[in-house]
Amino acid sequence: MSSNRSFEELLAAVEHVDGWMSPDQAERLFRAAQSAREGDSIVEIGSFRGRSTVILAGAAGDGVQVIAIDPHAGNDRGPQEFEGFEQEADEDNQVFNANLAAAGVADKVRHVRAFSDKAHDAVSGRITVLYIDGAHRYGPAHADVRDWGARVAPGGTLLIHDSFSSLGVTGAILRELAFGGRFRYVGRARSLTEY
Helix, strand or coil: CCCCCCHHHHHHHCCCCCCCCCHHHHHHHHHHHHCCCCCCEEEEECCCCCHHHHHHHHHCCCCCEEEEECCCCCCCCECCECCCCHHHHHHHHHHHHHHHHHCCCHHHEEEECCCHHHCHHHCCCCEEEEEECCCCCHHHHHHHHHHHHHHEEEEEEEEECCCCCCHHHHHHHHHHCCCCCCCCCCEEECCEEEC
């Protein structure tokens, strides 16, 4: 079941939400989330202030579980923001929750405030749509693609942000996806790739 909210409505809802997601990237997330059916799970790794979360949750139909995993710990907040933002962490979390509420999707999202490698137990079963926009360093990016990617259901969708703008993420993709047979490259919107 698809959402009653149009892409244009959701794009307007995130117009003033901080983040690094272009409209064409948002449209890929929107289409992927619309493909989920009742009982399916959408997992987002790296939510920051909720720009992509609003799109995913707003596009998801009734009965689709949206799980946003982000520790809001002040690290890996965005490009070149790896460490030293601890003071901003609580503010990021408060703004994230306020943005979801303002967009009317707070009740559709379960936030797991943990690092992605510690959050596996918080998500049960297979994942229909996985969106990775988490850590940009190679080690954690590789673990996200490898370990969370393994949980995507057959026929599911894997989307990865910063695929070509972060050496760590690009390296993780090359190692796990470039020569593997489990995922098929579908296309991209700027630095967001879809498999």
